[in-house]
Amino acid sequence: MLDANLKSQLSTYLEKLQQPIELVSSLDDGEKSSELEALLQDIASLSDKVTYERRDDDARRPSFAIARAGTDVDVRFAGIPMGHEFTSLVLALLQVGGHPPKIDTAVQDQIRDLEGTFRFETYMSLSCQSCPDTIQALNAMSAINPNITHVAIDGALFQEEVEAREVMAVPTVFLNGELFGNGRMEVEQILAKLDTGAAARSAEQIKAKAPFDVLVVGGGPAGAAAAIYAARKGIRTGIAAERFGGQVLDTMAIENFISMPYTEGPKLAVALEQHVREYEVDLMNLQRASKLVPAQEPGGLIEVQLESGASLKAKSVILSTGARWRQMGVPGEEQYRNRGVAYCPHCDGPLYKGKRVAVIGGGNSGVEAAIDLAGIVQHVTLVEFDAKLRADEVLQRKLRSLKNVDIITSGQTTEVLGDGKKVNGLVVKDRNSGESRTIELEGVFVQIGLLPNTEWLKGTVELSPRGEIVIDERGATSVPGVLAAGDATTVPYKQIVVAMGAGSTAALGAFDHLIRMPAALAEAA
Incomplete structure (x- = not known):
């Protein structure tokens, strides 16, 4: 099932296993079951910490569990997790095997403290680039807290279930048999729905933050580039983003990103976040801006209010809120969204x-x-x-x-x-x-096409008739100290590489604004 190259890579990963794991399958006589068994046998052959057994104890076939030996911890897949889900499979093997997930310690503690029984089911497709984030988040949570279980189900193989549960979009998540959510979800988003006090605690933490020199609103390519360029200047930089990666997360193949003949949106988004985190950037994810309040006097602080009720202040702001899919705006569209x-x-x-x-x-x-x-x-x-x-x-x-x-x-x-x-x-x-x-x-x-995410800026900064933020060659807007970059602006070409350049330009423009502020120079000295 696995070619020599994949076996070699997977063997290296499995060296990180800290505890023995068991692969337990439920199969039938079909071709997909044969493929799955071959895959599981290949995996088991690569490490003495991995064993394989066929039990046929699950009604979904083909399916399998990755179980931590001697415990109640397991992760399940109904189908063959290849394509976009191969990474989900590798991470599940490692995390069930005791390798720590890349989740903030405080968030892991929050997951462990969840009380109750949480039985998650996620319907996905192997061609879906949005599904792995959700699946990997729920798998990691189930590896941390044994009260959480999760099975990722390939909708293409289980069409009867898809029809019976009226699943019309992926990923679709059920919790304890009831619809939990549609679309990409990360750990923090899932926790916010399970732990209703999480959002309020996060808002209080944000309120307590000191003013930034540069605050970037939006975490797509333009926002990431802006944050990196600003942070490299040694000034206090923050990013408030509704979802880090932005529209790139919904992009399948990228074949015109210079120096990289081919990549995929989610992979690029991970690389962007890793690069940003190499600098002292305060990254605040899952934060949606609701209002921009310009400085009340020259050299004063600009305020960005968030939907959570918190607000952030900064000496300069870079708006990089990107764009979203344009809707038709006809009767029935919203009613049947994700239902056809x-x-x-x-x-x-x-x-x-x-x-x-x-x-x-x-x-x-x-x-x-x-x-x-x-x-x-x-x-x-x-x-x-x-x-x-x-x-x-x-x-x-x-x-x-x-x-x-x-x-x-x-x-x-x-x-x-x-x-x-x-x-x-x-x-x-x-x-x-x-x-x-x-x-x-x-x-x-x-x-x-796309629609700029600028409704919250109406009446504050100058917008074009299409709702785009009007900027000059330096990225400056009509409001002093407020700059903008990327697909939300009047830049003529909506391309990733163009957005990155625009984000860098805006950051340099923000720095130029700061060094001309006497107060900023005094504090930086």
């Missing part, structure tokens, strides 16, 4: 195997999504508002060569239809004739 309306074809596509779907948008993202989905689903209808597709010609040729794809141009989506539980149709209006028709389908993938 999706925004990530890589993540959710496998759940629609053999079904009919639509892709909204004829740019590169929309056409790429339609091409990817055509290899999974029964039929794809691509709907483009304009009179022609806007994607690169090479992508259009590929799309038109696919027999299970229909293309509608001059089509305006006016409504998403459903039966109250999930999507069953789409209403599209012909912009030329004015006639409408209903397309019967089970899924709608929206790929119509």
Whole structure:
């Protein structure tokens, strides 16, 4: 199952095991069970601290548990954790085997102190780049606290469960049989939902922080670059981010990042965080900004208020809040979000195997999504508002060569239809004739561009008609001491490498602002 290269890498990792672990499988006569057994046998052959046994004591087949010998600690997978989930498998082996997870000590204590029984089930797909964070977080928690159990379930292999539980997006997490949440979740987010006092305690800690020289709002490529450049100047730097990594976390393949022929969004996000943490940067994750209060006098402090009720103050602020998927804004879209309306074809596509779907948008993202989905689903209808597709010609040729794809141009989506539980149709209006028709389908993938996360700034800094923060060549905004960078700004090209350069520019601009403040010079001396 594992090639020689993977065996060599995994063997090195397994040297870190501190306690013996048992791999216990439940299999049937299918091909996937044979593949899983071969994988588990390969793993067991690489370390004398790992044993394998087939017990068939779990109704889900193929599935297996990674158990710490002689204890109640285990982590479970229903399916074969390869693809994006191979890292989740490796980490689960190490953590169940006693290797400490990379989680702050205080957070680990919080996990151990949770009282009650927590039985988590996560439905994922192997092509989902958002799933590993959630799965790895819950696996780590179950390795720390034996009252927490977790099983990661490959939705593509357990379609009957997916249908019965109406799972229409991944990752979808159930706790003790009830829906717990959809989408990417990290340990802190999960804890905040389990420990209702966690958010209040975090807010109190934030309130007590001293003012920063530079406060970066947003943790994507622009924010990370800004923080690194600011911290290298030896000034007090902080980052307040709703989720560190930003839109990069939702990006599949990255093939134009200079010096790196290929990487994936989540991997780049991890590298960004590791780089930031090499400096004395106060990284405050899961913090959403709600209001910007400019300095009341020249040289005064700027305040950033957070939705948690806390606020932060700084001598300069860099806004790098990025962008999010643009919504259609039609009836039914919000009602059926994660119940047939999706925004990530890589993540959710496998759940629609053999079904009919639509892709909204004829740019590169929309056409790429339609091409990817055509290899999974029964039929794809691509709907483009304009009179022609806007994607690169090479992508259009590929799309038109696919027999299970229909293309509608001059089509305006006016409504998403459903039966109250999930999507069953789409209403599209012909912009030329004015006639409408209903397309019967089970899924709608929206790929119509990005919307800047700047609503909270209206009335404070100058915004363009599209809602982007207006900046000059130094990254400065209309408010003294407030700079901005990345996809939330008027920068013409929304690219990772451009955002990083803009973040660096904004940090240098912030430093230039600081050194021209007499008070800042006196304190830095």
